[in-house]
Amino acid sequence: xxxxxxxxxxxxxxxxxxxxxxxxxxxxxxxxxxxxxxxxxxxxxxxxxxxxxxxxxxxxxxxxxxxxxxxxxxxxxxxxxxxxxxxxxxxxxxxxxxxxxxxxxxxxxxxxxxxxxxxxxxxxxxxxxxxxxx
Numbered sequence: 490x491x492x493x494x495x496x497x498x499x500x501x502x503x504x505x506x507x508x509x510x511x512x513x514x515x516x517x518x519x520x521x522x523x524x525x526x527x528x529x530x531x532x533x534x535x536x537x538x539x540x541x542x543x544x545x546x547x548x549x550x551x552x553x554x555x556x557x558x559x560x561x562x563x564x565x566x567x568x569x570x571x572x573x574x575x576x577x578x579x580x581x582x583x584x585x586x587x588x589x590x591x592x593x594x595x596x597x598x599x600x601x602x603x604x605x606x607x608x609x610x611x612x613x614x615x616x617x618x619x620x621x622x623x
Contacts, residue, residue, distance in 0.1 A: 492523045508603055509614020510536035513595075519602070526600035532557065532584055532591040540583040540610040546597040548582075550574040554592035558585040581610060 497516050505514045516527040530550075532538065540560065550559075552572040559566045559574060560583045566574075568584075568591065576582055584591060601607060603617050 493521065495521055506603070506616065508616035510538050511614070511616075513603070517600075522600050524600070525596055525598040526602065527597075528595040529553075530591075530593045530595045532586050534586050534588055534590050537585050538583045539612070539614050540581050542581045542608050542610070543576075543578055543597065543601055543606045544608065545578055545606050546599055546601040547578060548574075548576040548580075548601070549596040550576070551594040552591070553594055555586070555589040557587070557589065557591035559583075560585065 495517060505512050510532055512531040512533070514529040514531075516529060517523075517525070550573070552568050552570050554570060556567070556569045559568050560581075561574070561576070562581050565585075568574075574582075597606075607617065609617075
């Protein structure tokens, strides 16, 4: 099947999944997926995510709103609107928020889903159904 043009409207509350401290909204449905996946990711104030990584996917984050910290391979980095992250396969990452929520665009290539190519250092947060975890 050839890829089709896709226009996704602003926030679609019916499409938001709660995964531990993450709220993720897929911007490309699985049946429309090509070489990448795209998500709108929201982390509410005063949250700490688990540390995760991907074995195959390269991941890109772009901060759309709020602020927080990214813990990248164990090193904290302040995040604010307009910041960009490129995470090669194997890079560990997690996020911490304080008084502000953190809203990001999250892209993976090749595509990654909560049940595909997501690994955690320690226990997986609630909501992740890992088929290929270690």
